[in-house]
Amino acid sequence: MKIFSAAQIREADAFTIAHEPISSTHLMERAAGQCAAWLEDHYSPSHPVYIFCGKGNNGGDGLVIARLMLGHGYDVHTCILQHSSKASPDHEHQLRTLQQLHPTGIYTIGDVSDFPELPPNAIIIDAIFGTGMSRPVDGWVAGIIHLINDQRHKHPIIAIDMPSGLMADESSVHNPVVQAHTTLSFEFYKLAFLLPENAPYAGDVHILPIGLHPDYITQTPARYHLSDREMMRTIYRPRDPFAHKGTYGHALLIAGSYGKMGAAVLSARACLRAGVGLLTCHVPQCGTQIMQISEPAAMCITDEDAHYSTHFHKGISSAGYKAIGIGPGIDKQPGTAKSLEMLMDAWQRPMVIDADALNLLSVYPYLLYKVPKGSLLTPHPKEFERLFGKTANDIARLELLSKKAVELQLYILLKGRYTAIACPDGAVYFNHTGNPGMATGGSGDVLTGILTGLLAQEYTPKAAMLLGVWLHGYAGDLAAAQLSQEAMTASDIISSLGNAFREGI
Numbered sequence: 001m002k003i004f005s006a007a008q009i010r011e012a013d014a015f016t017i018a019h020e021p022i023s024s025t026h027l028m029e030r031a032a033g034q035c036a037a038w039l040e041d042h043y044s045p046s047h048p049v050y051i052f053c054g055k056g057n058n059g060g061d062g063l064v065i066a067r068l069m070l071g072h073g074y075d076v077h078t079c080i081l082q083h084s085s086k087a088s089p090d091h092e093h094q095l096r097t098l099q100q101l102h103p104t105g106i107y108t109i110g111d112v113s114d115f116p117e118l119p120p121n122a123i124i125i126d127a128i129f130g131t132g133m134s135r136p137v138d139g140w141v142a143g144i145i146h147l148i149n150d151q152r153h154k155h156p157i158i159a160i161d162m163p164s165g166l167m168a169d170e171s172s173v174h175n176p177v178v179q180a181h182t183t184l185s186f187e188f189y190k191l192a193f194l195l196p197e198n199a200p201y202a203g204d205v206h207i208l209p210i211g212l213h214p215d216y217i218t219q220t221p222a223r224y225h226l227s228d229r230e231m232m233r234t235i236y237r238p239r240d241p242f243a244h245k246g247t248y249g250h251a252l253l254i255a256g257s258y259g260k261m262g263a264a265v266l267s268a269r270a271c272l273r274a275g276v277g278l279l280t281c282h283v284p285q286c287g288t289q290i291m292q293i294s295e296p297a298a299m300c301i302t303d304e305d306a307h308y309s310t311h312f313h314k315g316i317s318s319a320g321y322k323a324i325g326i327g328p329g330i331d332k333q334p335g336t337a338k339s340l341e342m343l344m345d346a347w348q349r350p351m352v353i354d355a356d357a358l359n360l361l362s363v364y365p366y367l368l369y370k371v372p373k374g375s376l377l378t379p380h381p382k383e384f385e386r387l388f389g390k391t392a393n394d395i396a397r398l399e400l401l402s403k404k405a406v407e408l409q410l411y412i413l414l415k416g417r418y419t420a421i422a423c424p425d426g427a428v429y430f431n432h433t434g435n436p437g438m439a440t441g442g443s444g445d446v447l448t449g450i451l452t453g454l455l456a457q458e459y460t461p462k463a464a465m466l467l468g469v470w471l472h473g474y475a476g477d478l479a480a481a482q483l484s485q486e487a488m489t490a491s492d493i494i495s496s497l498g499n500a501f502r503e504g505i
């Protein structure tokens with residue numbers, strides 16, 4: 001699913017009006033009609049409805065919602081903020097219609113002292129600002145937003161299209177923003193909903209279709225995307241009935257060190273469950289028995305070093321591997337860095353780089369430029385910061401992520417509630433599978449294994465990244481459904497991978 005900017009959404013709006021064709025008034029009726037239907041499905045007429053409207057089209061939506069809910073027997077109070085002397089034409093039109101129908105339930109708000117007293121089971125609808133927000137809210141309008149937020153423990157707050165004060169494509173950090181429980185957003189996710197710094201604002205997001213023109217949606221390129229099942233269906237390749245174990249590639253996993261062999265075992269198991277044909281694990285001497293006993297399907301190469309892997313580059317180009325994954329539990333010894341450098345000098349195909357291998361790239365930044373083009377880097381936010389530096393906000397971090405992916409020609413993901421996957425062509429994909437139960441030791445090692453396994457099966461690096469992150473999150477969701485977010489562990493993600501392949505694609 002494409003994620004359009006506020007400017008593109010305005011274009012989609014105008015395109016629909018011109019090409020469906022439909023008047024802007026009717027488009028607003030359609031959008032607000034969807035919201036009213038959702039609200040009426042979720043709240044009975046016993047709830048007084050307080051609608052806060054701005055003077056643009058978001059406020060216009062609020063006025064239509066007011067009229068429709070009044071018509072269905074709700075006790076509606078419409079509060080119009082006088083933040084501007086001029087209203088949009090559609091707002092003016094909708095206000096006239098509402099005034100004729102219900103002149104007594106309309107109030108104007110020109111200061112914080114005008115904020116109404118809310119009866120106990122009232123619901124609050126926030127229709128102050130939508131995608132037309134041009135600058136941070138200040139003055140008494142900011143005061144009204146704070147007063148709305150003060151009600152959030154007593155009254156449900158439902159935002160129309162966007163929580164007011166939140167900018168669709170810019171950072172809103174330190175700005176006053178409505179903290180909604182629910183956001184009813186039109187047609188598309190907005191980039192702002194996917195950023196961790198905006199976690200307090202949108203609540204549960206429901207995307208309501210309002211029939212924006214399909215030609216605009218298919219023809220207009222978007223920089224940001226949200227991964228979905230449809231996308232996974234186009235990526236996934238069912239197995240060939242005539243396959244043998246050579247068909248699905250031979251992966252090499254370089255993982256584990258003294259005291260961290262668990263990371264290597266988790267990664268190896270995940271790689272096998274992702275469908276790899278053959279797996280070899282390069283481990284230090286202390287790890288060979290552990291690996292061989294824990295995972296009989298994996299072959300082992302034992303390093304010359306007792307506790308750390310420092311000689312994994314040897315013979316790499318002639319070994320016939322299809323993919324290499326490196327990082328889980330390898331530690332940051334200078335010998336490991338040296339071997340990584342020699343490996344990257346000899347190995348030109350895309351590889352998966354995670355955990356301590358990423359930390360080695362931040363300790364020896366010149367190594368970053370030796371990473372084979374098209375490789376997959378999987379940092380969590382701290383590793384990302386160590387690699388590429390701090391940023392002022394999440395939008396700046398996203399820009400930096402995308403810039404580095406283009407500059408280095410790599411696929412770089414940034415782990416989070418919505419993991420962002422930046423591609424060498426500048427596109428960024430957000431993934432929505434997964435849950436906070438996966439914020440636990442070992443779940444990153446599992447992802448490395450999955451990605452390495454898919455890469456070895458000759459999925460393209462982009463396909464491996466999108467599908468791997470999706471399956472990892474989906475398996476995590478299945479594990480949480482069975483065991484709870486608290487009790488699930490990284491091993492449970494691996495156990496659920498089979499059902500993720502079956503049900504998640």
Ligand SMILES: NC(=O)C1=CN([C@@H]2O[C@H](COP(=O)(O)OP(=O)(O)OC[C@H]3O[C@@H](n4cnc5c(N)ncnc54)[C@H](O)[C@@H]3O)[C@@H](O)[C@H]2O)[C@H](O)CC1
Nearest residue numbers: 013028056057058129130131132133134135136137161186
């Ligand atoms: N295509 C769609 O998705 C549809 C969207 N609709 C709704 O329309 C709004 C966007 O409406 P627009 O009039 O462009 O902007 P807003 O209502 O969000 O705000 C404009 C209004 O606010 C003033 N303003 C902007 N920033 C500030 C500020 N910081 N402080 C004070 N005032 C500010 C500005 O001057 C205007 O007066 C979209 O979100 C949907 O809700 C349509 O209903 C149909 C299709």
Ligand SMILES: [K+]
Nearest residue numbers: 126129162164
């Ligand atoms: K709003």
